[in-house]
Amino acid sequence: METIYGNLQGLKPSQLKQLGRLYHQRLPVDCLTTPEFAQRLAAISTEIGQPVCTYLNRRGQVIRVGVGSPRQTQIPPLELPRYGAGRLSGIRCIATTLKSSPPSEASLTAMAIQRLDALVVLTLTGSGFERRGGGATGYVKETYLAHLIPQMPQDIESSASENLDIFWQVSPPVSLDTLVTQDFLDLVEGLEAELQSQFVAREVDADQDLVLIVGLMTDDLTPEQFEDQLVELARLVDTAGGKVVQTVRQKRPRPHPQTVVGTGKVQEIALAAQTAGANLIVFDRDLSPAQVRNLEIQIGVRVVDRTEVILDIFAQRAQSAAGKLQVELAQLEYTLPRLTGRGQAMSRLGGGIGTRGPGETKLETERRAISRRIARLQQEVNQLRAHRNRMRQRRQKQEVATVAIVGYTNAGKSTLLNALTNAEVYTADQLFATLDPTTRRVVIADAQTGQPMPILLTDTVGFIHELPPTLMDAFRATLEEVTEADALLHVVDLSHPAWQSQIRSVTEILRSMPIAPGPALIVFNKIDQVDGETLRLAQEEFPLGVYISANLRIGLETLRHRLAQLIDYAVSSG
Ligand SMILES: Nc1nc2c(ncn2[C@@H]2O[C@H](COP(=O)(O)OP(=O)(O)OP(=O)(O)O)[C@@H](O)[C@H]2O)c(=O)[nH]1
Numbered sequence: 073m074e075t076i077y078g079n080l081q082g083l084k085p086s087q088l089k090q091l092g093r094l095y096h097q098r099l100p101v102d103c104l105t106t107p108e109f110a111q112r113l114a115a116i117s118t119e120i121g122q123p124v125c126t127y128l129n130r131r132g133q134v135i136r137v138g139v140g141s142p143r144q145t146q147i148p149p150l151e152l153p154r155y156g157a158g159r160l161s162g163i164r165c166i167a168t169t170l171k172s173s174p175p176s177e178a179s180l181t182a183m184a185i186q187r188l189d190a191l192v193v194l195t196l197t198g199s200g201f202e203r204r205g206g207g208a209t210g211y212v213k214e215t216y217l218a219h220l221i222p223q224m225p226q227d228i229e230s231s232a233s234e235n236l237d238i239f240w241q242v243s244p245p246v247s248l249d250t251l252v253t254q255d256f257l258d259l260v261e262g263l264e265a266e267l268q269s270q271f272v273a274r275e276v277d278a279d280q281d282l283v284l285i286v287g288l289m290t291d292d293l294t295p296e297q298f299e300d301q302l303v304e305l306a307r308l309v310d311t312a313g314g315k316v317v318q319t320v321r322q323k324r325p326r327p328h329p330q331t332v333v334g335t336g337k338v339q340e341i342a343l344a345a346q347t348a349g350a351n352l353i354v355f356d357r358d359l360s361p362a363q364v365r366n367l368e369i370q371i372g373v374r375v376v377d378r379t380e381v382i383l384d385i386f387a388q389r390a391q392s393a394a395g396k397l398q399v400e401l402a403q404l405e406y407t408l409p410r411l412t413g414r415g416q417a418m419s420r421l422g423g424g425i426g427t428r429g430p431g432e433t434k435l436e437t438e439r440r441a442i443s444r445r446i447a448r449l450q451q452e453v454n455q456l457r458a459h460r461n462r463m464r465q466r467r468q469k470q471e472v473a474t475v476a477i478v479g480y481t482n483a484g485k486s487t488l489l490n491a492l493t494n495a496e497v498y499t500a501d502q503l504f505a506t507l508d509p510t511t512r513r514v515v516i517a518d519a520q521t522g523q524p525m526p527i528l529l530t531d532t533v534g535f536i537h538e539l540p541p542t543l544m545d546a547f548r549a550t551l552e553e554v555t556e557a558d559a560l561l562h563v564v565d566l567s568h569p570a571w572q573s574q575i576r577s578v579t580e581i582l583r584s585m586p587i588a589p590g591p592a593l594i595v596f597n598k599i600d601q602v603d604g605e606t607l608r609l610a611q612e613e614f615p616l617g618v619y620i621s622a623n624l625r626i627g628l629e630t631l632r633h634r635l636a637q638l639i640d641y642a643v644s645s646g
C-alpha cells in the first residue's frame with residue numbers, strides 16, 4: 073500500500089484506504105484540479121476531521137498524500153524530483169483546511185521552500201453528499217490559489233526578508249467552479265519564464281558562492297563575542313571567495329542535537345536561502361556529519377561549517393608541495409567520517425566552498441582508498457618533518473638565533489617580515505594570506521656589544537580562535553617553527569575592535585603547545601589606524617609592548633632594539 077504521510081493517529085482502516093485511493097487518481101495535465109478530485113479530497117478531510125494535502129506532478133499524478141497542513145506534510149527539498157533556482161519544482165499541492173481563512177504564512181513558506189508550482193487551499197462546508205453515480209459533491213466551500221512571484225535580485229536586496237508578502241501571491245476566495253477554469257499550464261509556464269530571466273540576471277557572477285551565514289548565540293557567549301565571531305566568519309567566507317547575502321541569527325541555550333537551530337529556524341533558513349538565491353549555508357560552529365545531513369535534507373542547499381571554510385581557504389592558498397600535502401591530509405581526515413553523509417543526492421547541489429582542493433576527486437572514491445591515502449600522506453608529512461628537522465639543526469649549528477612572528481590572522485605579520493627584511497612575502501587584507509612559513513635572515517645590532525648580529529625571522533600561519541584540531545595537526549610543521557624559535561614576536565592588530573580577545577586566543581594556543589615556546593615580545597601594529605584613546609588603553613595594559621606601523625615603517629628602530637634585548641635574554645636564560 074502507498075505511504076500516507078503526516079499524523080495518522082486515530083484513523084480507521086477504511087479511512088486510510090480512502091486516503092490511499094487518492095494515489096490512483098489522475099488529472100488532465102492542463103488542470104489545476106478537477107471538481108471531482110477537489111470534492112473527493114474535501115469529503116475525506118471532512119470525515120476524518122483533519123486537513124489533508126495531496127501533491128501532484130505535471131503529468132497529473134498524485135505523488136504524495138498526507139494528513140495535516142502543508143507545513144506538516146511538506147516534501148524535503150532533496151526528495152523533490154527537480155530543484156534549482158531557475159525553475160519550479162514541478163509539484164503542486166492541493167490541500168484542505170478546517171479554517172475558513174486564506175492559507176497561513178506557514179503554508180506559504182512551505183510552498184516557497186519546495187518551490188511548488190502552486191498551492192490550492194480548499195475550505196470546507198462541513199457536509200456534502202455522495203452522488204448516485206459515484207463522486208462527492210457539496211464539500212468544498214471556497215478555494216484559494218497561491219503561487220510564488222519571481223523576484224528580481226535588486227528587489228530582494230532592498231526588501232530583505234522582512235516583507236514576505238512580495239514573494240507570493242494569494243487569490244481572493246473563489247468558487248471551485250471558477251478555480252477549475254484556470255489554465256494550469258498557462259500559469260506555470262508564465263511563472264517559469266519569469267524565473268528563468270531572473271535566474272539569468274543573477275547568473276552574471278555565478279562563479280561566486282552566494283552564502284547565507286547562520287549564527288547561534290548560545291549561553292556561553294556574550295553578545296559582543298557572538299557578533300565578533302560572525303564578522304570573522306563573514307571575512308573567512310569572503311576570503312574563500314564567497315559572497316555573504318544574508319545572516320540569520322538564533323539565540324538558544326545550547327545547540328539543537330539534530331539540527332543545531334530549532335525546527336522553525338530551519339524553515340526560516342530554507343526560505344531565506346530560497347529567496348536570496350543562496351547556494352551555500354555556512355554555520356558559525358562545527359557540525360556533526362548527522363547534523364549536516366539533516367540540515368541539507370530540510371534546506372535543500374549545501375551546508376558547511378566553519379572548519380570546511382577554513383580548509384577551503386587553505387586548499388586555495390597552499391603553494392608549496394608541503395603546504396598542499398598538509399591541506400589534502402586535513403581535508404581527507406575531515407571528510408572520512410562524513411563520507412556517508414554526502415551521497416549522490418548532494419552532488420546536484422554543485423561545487424564551491426568546501427568542494428575545492430586536491431581532496432575533491434577523492435570524495436567519491438571508497439572509504440578504504442581514502443584511509444590508505446591518509447596513511448601515505450601521513451608518512452610523507454613525517455618525512456617532511458624529518459627534513460625540516462635537519463634544516464633546523466643545520467641552522468642551530470650555525471648558532472643563529474631564530475625568531476618566529478606569530479599573531480592573529482591579518483595582524484600584519486608578513487608585512488612586518490617584509491619591512492624588517494626587505495623581503496617580498498605575500499600580504500593581503502585577507503585572513504590566512506600566509507600558509508607556508510617563510511624564513512628570512514635579518515641583521516640587527518647585538519644588545520650587549522652593538523655588533524651586527526644576524527638572526528632568522530620566520531613568518532607563520534595566522535592564528536584564529538578555535539583553530540580546528542584537524543588543522544592544528546596538519547599545520548604542526550608551522551607551529552613547530554614556533555616551538556623551536558628562541559623568541560617570539562607576537563603581532564597584534566591594534567586597530568581591530570577585538571584586539572584584546574585576539575591576544576587571549578593567541579596566548580591560549582601558545583600555552584597549549586606541547587613544548588613551551590620561548591619568551592615573546594608583544595608588538596602592537598597598525599597604530600596609524602588607531603585613536604589616542606585605544607593607544608593609551610593598550611599602553612596602560614601592556615607597558616612593555618612595542619607600538620609600530622609595519623607598512624608605514626613607524627617604530628621599527630625601537631622594535632629592532634627591543635628584539636635584540638629579547639634575544640639576549642632568551643639565549644642567556646635558555
Ligand atoms: N593600516 C595599516 N595596515 C597594515 C599595517 N600593517 C599591515 N597592514 C595591512 O594589514 C593587512 C594584513 O597584513 P598581512 O601582513 O598580510 O597580515 P598577516 O598577519 O601576515 O596575515 P595572515 O598571513 O593572513 O595571517 C594588509 O592589508 C596590510 O597591508 C599597518 O601598520 N597599518
Ligand SMILES: [Mg+2]
Pocket residue numbers: 485486487498499504505506531532
Ligand atoms: Mg601573512
